[in-house]
Amino acid sequence: MLEYLTMLLKKLLPLLLILGSLTALAKADEQETPVAYYHASVLMYHHISTSTPPSTSTSPADFIQHLDMLEKDGFEVWPIDRVARQIKRRRPMPDKVAVITFDDGYISVYKEALPILKERELPFTIFVNADPINEKRPLYMSWAELKEAQEAGGIIANHTLSHTHLIRKLDDETEEAWLKRVEHEIAANQQEIIKHLGSAPKIFAYPYGEYNPEIQKLVQKMGYIAFGQHSGAASPYTNITSLPRYAANGTSANPTSLRTKLHALPFPVVNEEPVTAVLDGSNRRPSLKLTVMPGEYRIKQFRCYGPNAELLQVSRKTLADGNLEINVTSDKDLHTGRPRYNCTAPHKTQNRYFWFTRQWLMPQANGDWYNY
Template identity: 30%
Template sequence: MITRRKPWLAVLALLMLASLMLSACGGKEEELTPDPSIKIVVNGKEWSNTGAALNADGKLMVPSDFLKKAVEEGEDPPAEHVEGTVYYSNQVAVLMYHDLTEGETTKAALSVDAFAEQMELLKTNGFHVISMKEYSDFILKQQPVPDNAVLITFDDGYESFYKLAYPVLKEHGYPATNFVIVRFIDEQIGVPKMTWDQMREMQKDGMTFYTHTYDSHLYVEVDKKGNTKPALTAQKYLPDEDRKETKEEAKQRITADLAKAEERLTAELGNTDRIIAFPYGAFNDTVMEVLKSLDIHISFTVKKGINSSAEANGFRVNGADVKENPQIVINHLKTISAASYGDAQGNSSSKLVSLRAYCDKNGISLAWDAAKRQAVLSFSKSA
């Protein structure tokens, strides 16, 4: 009888071990807000703004990318900016924002104070803000850009761009682009949007405005079960006919939408260039064929990375992540590379892991001082 039970005990032990491992790894990853007050000292080198956070159980969690960089590869912490430092050349980092607020920050709206601080840090850290025209010439004509070049973009056409972002940008002499949902401008739908008159006023100070589609910034049903996909990449379900659009029908719908957006932008703002930011970053081969047919030669996703002159479908960095303070955003730009980021929807490849578990596994001494918000890691490099 005892002999028969041993395999079950072994299986049970394995299941318990697997459960503990999943728990240690977080299982379903907990949404944590990075705590910039936490500092991590690795063999005497102090790192700040690492993305570390305390979880609900009080465990110190850190990004795996940080551990790879600071512990496994032995990199030094980012130094204070030195005049003339080149973080990247012949490339452009594109910052992405949406809404700004003077009130309480939300997932949809970044504090205007945080935005203003980021804009100041761009200047004091040696970044050079370029216009969309300079970016277009870089992509389409292989024209040079300055070292540490940054393009500033906003999506959706919120009125806060005019009321809050524009004064900050104007103060610094920075150009910026807003990708507007054109129907929402024409009909002033939802949260207050800019007006055409406001956009014309801002054009005089280097602001430019391009398409975020006419009316395709939404999810549409793709079957009778109610499953949805982004409108630009979907074959819509047609309930009256109990079928999905054909690929050709979807292509015609998308073409009509994007063409109407360009017509309105040309009529109101005199646009001659055609540039688009994809809602939700969603695109496919059909969408790219439509762009080509409409002479839209530059597009943007929400995938994180940096752009060479070959990246006509560009990467962007989310500057409006309210979980990250302004200095963290600037540090992203200092260390940015396309390979260090995640999938086409911008999901980061770096996972939060328990620092205690990591150190125990790798034979690293860890001392955590909760009062000082400081973790000290010590280990032999030859080990």
């Protein structure tokens, strides 16, 4: 028996050495790849039409051009749940990964986008609200049409029951009652999707991209991964309850500017202040402080821009741990609504940018909200 085992070991030894070498090479490659490259560019669409509101619409011709660009530039289009798992587990992804998402479940997505996606066999996600579907509003897909989209490889995910502004409390509403209402908006919508379509992942998109730390904690407690509407690449540096997406509608549908965003990398931001993006209306020139790890970006060319593309004031200093502290301020009042600070810096050796966006939620000067 001993002689047999010795002979077997001699035969297996070369194979074991090869497997060990391959494992070591894979680990080394994983360690050498910067975590900033573990990212995906998530595209956000609404209407695919030329007869709907321009700010939330993408023409069918532009949509086809976007898909052609993804193919030409060598992007892999992944299902959203696969990307979410990789980010949550901090696992590597190829450098060029894109995700296609649609908010609200408009009928134009069924009529215009679905046939194209089916023909190209591309995965996609539609974030839906059950109320307008159940009310059979003409601009929205039906459950039968959503089932067809699901069978074509689409993921149907949660966008709240009624598409409400989650951050806004009702008159005389307590903190506890407000959070219960938010929880109901998410949980009841999930039940409706499962009831009509059989399944739904724990993936969520905030209506209007509006959230605050309290809602993020609730979403995490409910077991969801969540997406906003602020720009940037989704990566391990972005909070799993506020992953960014690039708008691909309205003026953002321009293929040239969209290509720049698709190839952008996430800044390795490890802290940002203030934690909440919700402002009270009294300070209309908010400051933003970022703590950023060293990376392959040209820090001297770090720039931030306001909502009207105006150049913001930036100061930076190196901290004792080697990280950078970057302070961003504006000398102009922000408008009411969802204004943004967009920050970029070019890559040291590649023709691409690092990208970070902070979307603010600004009420009127007296603190009141209105539907914008």
